[in-house]
Amino acid sequence: MKIATWNVNSVRARLPNIVEWLGQMKPDVLLMQEIKCETAAFPFMEFKAAGYEVRALGQKSYNGVAIASLYPVEDVRETLPGDDADAQARYIEATIKGVRVASIYLPNGNPVGTEKYDYKLAWMARLKNHAAALLRDERPVVLGGDYNVIPDTADAHNPKAWENDALALPATRAAWREILHLGYTDIFRALHPDKQNAYTYWDYQAGAWMRDDGIRIDHFLLSPEAADKTKQCFIDRTPRGKDKASDHTPVMLELLSKETP
């Protein structure tokens, strides 16, 4: 079972790129972030034509998450528990072929020192609580998305440039590690501990892509049951080099199916 995560930075602006990539890579599930449209404006028909059923949670202009799947999508959750007043569309979760899958768009948190950073840390604390609850079922859990977290200096081309940024501050990394310490695995780094230049995001500005000035902020966190089933996890840089590219590129995860020894 192949599950991909991709911050598409507007599903409508990116539609041709996304459809092309789905045709080439054929993931069973695509988790999207920053769809940047209201739910009703999601291009459901174009995904259906490619074979994908979509569950989307959108809002006007900003944020928005979705799950596209070749297989039936069950038991959809559209909120991260812990703050009923939070109206930002950043979390959707469902069960597909027995795997509990979430598409996560964790707050960016910049500028530091504003309510935006407080919101980020509060959101991470809520995610930790919910991630802990998900472990209790002892099922495969796959939490994929744009975490807006640079876990380590090795995950940035120029770590110095990020050290005071909301994506890399010690408090951000501590909150990230709290989730790992529950029993989740950052599966890409676990499988590729020494890999350099493993980035998922390159800024549009200042020729960052050309200079490979990237960061790794799109991640898969896996429960033990999902980590045990993992066949491979890789970053596909190809979409970032295309015309009209998102500033993020997809990460692919492949789980062994039950039948496979």
Added chain:
DNA sequence: ATGGTTGTTCCACAA
């Protein structure tokens, strides 16, 4: 220290 780019929306904001 600043400016560099993209998307959406409405002339600014988020990233």
